[in-house]
Amino acid sequence: MAETLYARMRVVRKVTEGSIGVTLILDGELPCEPGQFAMVWVPGVEERPFTLMNDTPVGLTIAEVGPLTHALCALNPGDWVWLRGPYGHGYPLQGERLLLIGGGSGSASLALLAKRAKLHDLHVRTFLGARSASLLMLAWYMADLSEKLSIATDDGTLGFHGSVLQAAASDLPWATAVYACGPEGMLAALAASRKPDAPPCWVNLERVMRCGIGVCGSCHCGSQLVCADGPVFAVEKVAAYLGSGHT
Numbered sequence: 069m070a071e072t073l074y075a076r077m078r079v080v081r082k083v084t085e086g087s088i089g090v091t092l093i094l095d096g097e098l099p100c101e102p103g104q105f106a107m108v109w110v111p112g113v114e115e116r117p118f119t120l121m122n123d124t125p126v127g128l129t130i131a132e133v134g135p136l137t138h139a140l141c142a143l144n145p146g147d148w149v150w151l152r153g154p155y156g157h158g159y160p161l162q163g164e165r166l167l168l169i170g171g172g173s174g175s176a177s178l179a180l181l182a183k184r185a186k187l188h189d190l191h192v193r194t195f196l197g198a199r200s201a202s203l204l205m206l207a208w209y210m211a212d213l214s215e216k217l218s219i220a221t222d223d224g225t226l227g228f229h230g231s232v233l234q235a236a237a238s239d240l241p242w243a244t245a246v247y248a249c250g251p252e253g254m255l256a257a258l259a260a261s262r263k264p265d266a267p268p269c270w271v272n273l274e275r276v277m278r279c280g281i282g283v284c285g286s287c288h289c290g291s292q293l294v295c296a297d298g299p300v301f302a303v304e305k306v307a308a309y310l311g312s313g314h315t
């Protein structure tokens with residue numbers, strides 16, 4: 069499929085993600101690197117970027133926040149959705165011990181990474197956080213792909229009572245690489261807490277996007293375009309700009 073053409077795919081499975089959204093499994097394939105995204109369109113509603121949480125078959129994990137995500141969450145098996153992509157640059161697999169840190173719907177960006185890591189017999193520890201237990205996403209999915217899965221909630225309703233970064237702090241020395249996706253405040257705190265001898269750290273940014281292909285400029289982060297140069301960046305490349313975006 070050419071990247072700028074739409075593929076129409078049918079929903080074959082729908083999994084409820086607490087009170088926050090759904091995961092949709094579609095009947096098509098969009099081979100990609102972990103962390104790459106697709107522009108997802110529901111005719112008559114909107115088109116927005118979503119991480120490919122799986123590529124074969126395509127999986128999307130959606131937190132309901134506005135018109136398009138409301139429409140996507142209302143889809144049922146048999147309904148259609150339109151996608152173009154995959155776009156952007158994904159996460160590199162680096163070293164043998166991968167520490168994955170996800171906040172909210174940022175968990176979606178780590179799912180295919182964990183799956184690829186398992187395929188390569190790498191060690192994966194995953195920390196997922198949310199404001200409350202009912203807002204956690206993909207814990208059910210990541211459990212099978214991680215040799216350790218830890219949950220953190222801001223209100224203490226499940227797992228560690230506090231931020232996901234606090235929960236993950238003691239595992240940082242174990243990691244050969246760190247991968248994070250979530251609200252920019254979380255990514256900014258991760259960048260600020262890094263020590264000089266810290267392992268490489270990759271972050272996935274979720275800036276507002278219109279075109280998804282480097283044309284409109286709406287997703288700039290300093291001099292870089294998140295859609296074309298990212299959405300995955302080495303944390304040093306974007307640390308100065310974290311928190312200046314949408315989230």
Ligand SMILES: Cc1cc2nc3c(=O)[nH]c(=O)nc-3n(C[C@H](O)[C@H](O)[C@H](O)COP(=O)(O)OP(=O)(O)OC[C@H]3O[C@@H](n4cnc5c(N)ncnc54)[C@H](O)[C@@H]3O)c2cc1C
Pocket residue numbers: 105114116117118119120128129130131132133134135136137138173176177273274275276277299314315
């Ligand atoms: C590369 C990339 C990957 C993404 N992957 C996922 C994913 O896997 N799952 C998922 O649920 N969401 C993901 N998002 C975020 C998603 O694209 C937005 O939340 C989208 O705007 C929702 O559309 P909407 O019409 O439902 O809501 P909108 O009306 O567009 O937005 C609803 C509210 O969210 C705010 N908002 C808009 N865009 C963003 C954003 N990028 N981040 C935070 N707040 C925003 C708006 O200001 C508004 O207040 C991703 C974004 C990017 C850039």
Ligand code: FES
Pocket residue numbers: 276277278279280281282283284285286287288293294295296
């Ligand atoms: S979304 Fe248009 S340039 Fe990135």
